[in-house]
Amino acid sequence: MIAANAQLDLLTLGAHHATAIPIAQPTTEMGWAGWILWLPLISLIACGLCAAFRVRNKLPAWLTVGFLGSSFLVTLGLYFQYTEPVTIELFRWIDLSLGTGTDAAGFTANFSLYVDQLSLLWMLFVTGLGTLIALYASEYMESDVGAGYARFFAGVSVFLFAMSALVLGDNLLMLYLGWEGVGFASYWLIGYYYTRPSAVAAAKKAFIVNRIGDLGLALGLYLIWRTFGTIEYSELFERLGSGHHATQAGGWSVRAIPYLLMLGAFGKSAQLPLFVWLPDAMEGPTPVSALIHAATMVTAGVYLLARMFPFLALDAAAAPTVAWIGALTALVAATIGMAQYDIKRIMAYSTVSQLGYMFLGIGVLTTFGAAYHVFTHAFFKAVLFLTCGAIMHGFAGQLDLRKLSGLRQLPGWRITSYTMLYGCLCLVGFPYVTSGFFSKDAIMAQAFISGSTGLGLIALVTALLTAYYTFRVWFRVCAGPVKYELGDDHHGPDDGEGHGDHGDQHGHGEPHAPRLAINLVLVLITTGAFLAIFLKPWAREMVMGSTARNAEPHSEGHGFWQDPHKWMPVVASITTIVGIAIAWHFHLANRKAADALRSRLLANPATAWLPVAMENKWYFDEIYHGLIRLPLWIVGHALAFLDRYLVDLVIVDGIARVPRWVGRAFQPLQNGILQSYAVSMAGGVGLVALLVLYMPQVIKLLEGWLGGGGGG
């Protein structure tokens, strides 16, 4: 299946990297770059203080926006100061050296920054978008001012601190710290409406599913340390590049490293089989969905694989595995997205699907394509989520695309509608005017070259489905005749003034249109999504200057039909336009046709399963429930029974009694009488003195007894 040239050859890659990878050198200057991390931390403390002093205005939001904005400015400053990869030590954190001579081993993980083009690329959009989304949230969350407002912004600050540590850390432990940190922040923010059981369940689900991936990452980290003796990137790449002896030996524990890293990445970035948490994560406030679950956090997995890209070469099948998992995820998520009605959920599935493209890019060795898609996707997916959020905010929680129509004709909704249109165009990759087009093409074309025809076709089919389901949303919600129902969200996030004003719980009132902060952010990010088109050469330069650099395999021929990079724009454009046309037919021109098709499919017993299964997400949750949760539940209860009646009663209580019996036995010594204490002390001293005087004899005796066990 996999073309031979897709196989990374360990030795050649090693040799290649030894000369080509720019390895960071430590620098003592630029300590100020640490403020990228400290500012969000200060922001967290400020929000905490606001919560402690019960601030009842928007102060936490402005503080957060200010601190995060400053963090972005520092990142910009770092970018303009940047000349070559450097590591900046902020402070020494863990530095253990054990053993001496040939047994010497060490574990060093300092709080240092690894600044190269890859981490800068990531940091620029992480801090930039983070600031804008905090600004958006200042308006979006206003109904919670005084209640959970400070808590929300504290969560955002924690997230940005953790994400910056993840991206900028110069060793895998700091990456792991950030990794867990963003997981925690995501749990915190998904469960923001902690009185709502579904939000709590979603938060738990996200956390637990992520744990599976984290386990992989932790094990991978350990194996890397075992194999290479360090977890600091600069040394790691040096040792890998110089063909470290351990990799030559190449036991299973070395070959497992890329798969374990992959497991971590798939958990965090919601890929098969661990993608189930992301759609549920939409229970969080929308800015959170935009920031964490679309633009930044979920790309951490892509970052991990891009950062550790040379390690994929440790096993020949690793890169193809990434490619296939990515492609299948893209396809599966797109089919699920086609059948959903909740627009935010559709966007969630489209995120999963686009992340699949990014992994496909990594797997077919175009780190540039993957990173560029991450970059463009961050912008347009933020736009899409924020417009969904604006709609949800304005229509009292209404997210059902069957109950919204013709928004672009409503006063005050024009900016939302058209920014959403541009977001949709980017997502489907509309030819030449959208950044999504260029980034997706880079991946799809490469899939045909260094992957296989199968991978390429899956990617193309997914592009068709993407065009359909994306424009299904836009044609339904923003186009067509004006018709809407307000939601019935009178206890959740968006009641606030929306419902207070209307006093109607069943949604026949007026929607309230977004105001300055939301519109400003929408326009800014949309502009960013557009400008990203021109950043393609820049992004290529950024990736190629980092450790993720990789010579993308070229196609064998140079004719039009022989080089996928040449024909892909045309084919992809046609695919996209066909997809949009289908959506136009079913969801704008002839909306009844869609329902008719659905009922026809349902009526025919041979095809009835299809729409149902798609609506039910191919029963992934149910399968996991049956295969994993149920057996675990049974085993758990059985063990609990054993624990209670066998282990606890017999073993634990038995063992626990021993120290207590001993304690009781010694209690008479502790009788509170001065003289007896003095006698005990003197007796103790006397015994020890005697023991020392007759030491040689005693040692002989002890050695005879214990075989030299005691005494050191």
Place this chain on the structure above:
Amino acid sequence: MAEKLWFVIPELILFGGAVIVSVLGLSPRRVIREQLPLITCVFLAIAFIATPIVYSVERVDLATGLLPELGRYVKMSVCLIGVLLAMLSVGLIDRRLEGDLGSGRVPFDALRTSRGEYYAFFLLSLIGVMLCCSANDLIWLFLALELTSLPTYIMVAMSRGSRKAQEASVKYFFLGAMAAAVFLYGFALLYGATGTIELTAMQSIFREQRLAGDLNPVALVGLILAILGVSFKIAAAPMHFYAADVYEGAASSVTAFLGFVPKAAGMIALIALLATVGWGAEGLPQPIVTTLWMMAVLTMTLGNIGALLQRSVKRMLAYSSIAHSGYMLIGIIAGPGLGVNAVLFYLLVYGLMNTGAFGVLAGLERQGQEIETLEDLAGLRQRHPAMAWAMALCAGSLLGFPPLLGFIGKLYLFIAGVEAGQLPLVVIAAINSAISAWYYLMLVGMPILASPSPRSETIVRTPAAWPRVAALLTAIAVVVLPVFAQRLLDGAAQATEGMVDATNEQEPRGG
């Protein structure tokens, strides 16, 4: 002479503070008397700032003592924890009288109230610890140790207006005097065996003796007696019997003081005494290792087992204090480098978390009495959330729960033990750690998870907020400092730099 005086500048500063505090403590005006803790803290802060200046690199290079660098780390740690301990004492020395005064039930009486001398003794005792690290002869060491302990006897007695405190004080004094006699006897034997009281001279004599053959048996017995006597200060077996009674008898703020200050002095004295024979290439003499080994095992085991049965939180923490001395002895056995660094680091760590735990007890009261039993802590979270969390964090740290500070401290001790080839000892310590989880988890669980008992519902905050501030600060430190653990450890490593060189100079004995 001038050289010696230069390094005791921090002590002189504190001595000035002690004089000023004791004079102001006689003032008939209430306002002045109430400022005494603040003045104490100010002098501690000045000494803290002065220490790194005093121990500047060029000065230290000229110094001739046994452990020239030790002072910087120890004095700064002592000042730091001293400030916290002073905060802990505000308004709690003779708590009932202070409470009555505060509510106006009793008029201010210059003869009875707001004990100025308490803070003077407090500072004098801290000076004793600091002097221990400059000690280069046995007389100095003895005086420094006694300067640490003598004020504490009085502090215990004056800390509460109850007979229990006086009983504790008397016990502490007599047993302390006996221990002093033991180590003084040991010192005398050391002098007899070597003909010198200077530690550096003693070191070279021992080195010659070991090169020639074995250590002089008189010197060996002297060392053992000195170690045993000093182990009273760290409450190690078999000299630990006083600890539970005395800790329970004293007020919480004084108990916190007893848990850290004499222990620090004892540990430094132990390090200094053992540095004379040196760990070196062939290690400590076998009898001493065996003695320390048994002491470590007995101390941690007896401490943890004793704590298991307690319902009184103070007694529980007293036994836990014994157990922690046992853990620290692992580092002492492991020797310079990792071991002693870990001990110095752990001293600071233990000082912080111990202060925090007692700070919670000190900062709350019921009807003018400090809280005593576990039931008093039940469901604390509902009415005093900050104190409940502070207790939980400090107890978790004492248990050594990752990623809290106590975990890091214990980790370094255990690593040092393993590196020194003391695996059995580390295994015993780990088992002990597991046993200790039993009672530490009660201290975590009771305030956070249990529902309030009728006893705990009547608990109120003390009028003075400072003890609670100190408890909160330590709780924060327990969470935040692990990030900076490497820095602190670097400080400890710097403190023992000269020591590693000195012991490495020893040539292994031929054959």
